[in-house]
Amino acid sequence: MSAAPSAGRRFRAYTTKHLDELTARAGLDADERLAVRAVANVLPFRVNSYVIDELIDWDAAPDDPIYRLVFPQADMLPSEDVAWIADLLRREAPKGELNRAANEIRAKLNPHPAGQMELNVPKAEDDEPIEGVQHKYTETVLFFPKQGQTCHAYCTYCFRWAQFVGEPDLKFASSEIDQLVAYLKRHPEVTSVLLTGGDPMIMGEGVISRYVEPLLEVETLESIRIGTKALAYWPQRFVTDPDADETLRLFERVTNAGKNLAFMAHFSHPNEMTPALVHEAVRRIRDTGAVIRTQAPLIRTINDDAGTWERMWRDQVRVGMVPYYMFVERDTGPKEYFEVPLARAYEIFRDAYKNVSGLARTVRGPSMSATPGKVCVDGVTEILGEKVFVLSFIQARDPELVGRPFFARYDENASWLFDLEPALGATHFPYETPPPADASTLVDPARA
Template structure:
């Protein structure tokens, strides 16, 4: 198997034990990163590294199993349902936090959308569903339409989100002539169609992707972007500021900058919290007020934690952006900083 550092002979068993995802990347993305001057950074997103064998961690860092209410549907936060519809992706990100699912046959994928809809219908506090996976745009538009058959009749849902990296990996997917009708159908049902793009680096935003975004925006689709802070890929405030500015320019609102998770086989992508805070500050210093709409987020088992700052008192200040316990949402808290800490669990000591 060819790794970034070397070619090595490995057994199938060795790959499975170490949760090494197969190498898979679209021709479009290979060509895009080869020609844009960022190959040394972007190759790390899709090309295997021997560091994956030594990366400690767990396979479910955010408690997805514990928050699964019916097969394929997670309900961690009151207003949001997370629906897993496929284990396939256009390309396999090496830092994926769902390595336990992606590229495999998984029983975590929803087998029965009628059952999913029944649960949602009985939970009026749920106002939106995020369709994810894998990448839902790997499914045919006809399959997506069948999923919507179950979701659109639910009156208390106000928006349907699609989390996808296909605009980076294969923007031609959005040339499907049936897609506009799908988004129009969502709108006619009184709900807002939202695409959550996944541009981690300005070098992923091709002219093809930009064109597709502008076309879909003209048809009433809203766009948000989530990125992951990745060591040796985009851990540079200049690059991320340029990425978010480009997103803003084409009508994609920067939404989350995620702290990379301590995933087995992928934790080498983590950036120390001290450096992450410096980067987030540097991004904000480079953007105008209307461009800096992102939050620097740690998607922890306990909830989505916004990472605010490292104080002069040596404490990391954070705030719960989301939490299973509504009373904790918005609460600012702190823990003593520990050098090289990359995750909340690395910050040992009294919490205030």
């Protein structure tokens, strides 16, 4: 397959200092551009030349879905916060004052959902916490490589936004692969490691191989996953970049070692899959023996209709990728801007799911990655005269909860697990501690 015209271009990143010029190209006036810059001083902004030149339809901007995926919108934050930062920018306030204001706003945005900084952090043999590692589920460990804590471009909805704003206290990362390997050897129940971030594929082959190759010596490890947006935002990484071939040889070493290499590709809109270069990158990755699984959140104003998901899943199956997850937008960052109510999310999922073949029905969702685990909205029904959500755990901190259906009162406005109440006379959800016998209400620690 012939390469796209931009295939051989060098990577060029655009950051906040380029924002005024780029938003002017989208037709925004001076006040609108200032408001966008204000948001970008709180939430991270980064895009690259491939996204700018190949993915965004500038004639349709600012309504183009890819534009909205990567460019901040003025109403992502409360108007008073945007006005506060805009005023500081207008009067050229000192950088320290601007940073203090931005940090105060960030602190209100739940920068670490599901307790990722406090919960599930494993310990080394000396009982010290292992930095940059999470052991959330029995069989799965997440590893955050220090050099992978950025991306080729930032999605405006990204729940890992706190990793990218330059505040050390908000970062979660490690360069100690030896500690992880030792931990895995002490915990043979762990069969899968997920390299995440950020985006591990931002690292060159020489760096990423230093993290991956030691894992091949762990006999009990069955699979290595790499969570990445690179296929959508920089497919050159696997086709024309100087170390593209070496990266693919690394993938081959993983599969030749008898490990499953699961390439977890984030595609948020079918337009990200249109360029020929993406198809060539997919072909080359699959030729290494890796399996490409796809996932994305449901995002208001960007992909919140069934036709978009149906098209995306069909396109993915056509080129040999495996649809995996539709996520619910997580309870962090500008959640209110992007969230879709659970009832509507289920309708979108079902309307897309019913129109694709069984090969695309590997996808699961809509799924919430909440504190107790991954909770799927399986349906809406009526039981004993009460309208309810049917829910189940796809993954859970307590493995006994996995696959057991439970019920919540139907609420057309609920958009997250902790917005829901138990149904059918229940006093608590299965993951909650039962209330005392004389208690009429329950406060779940995860909701507090």
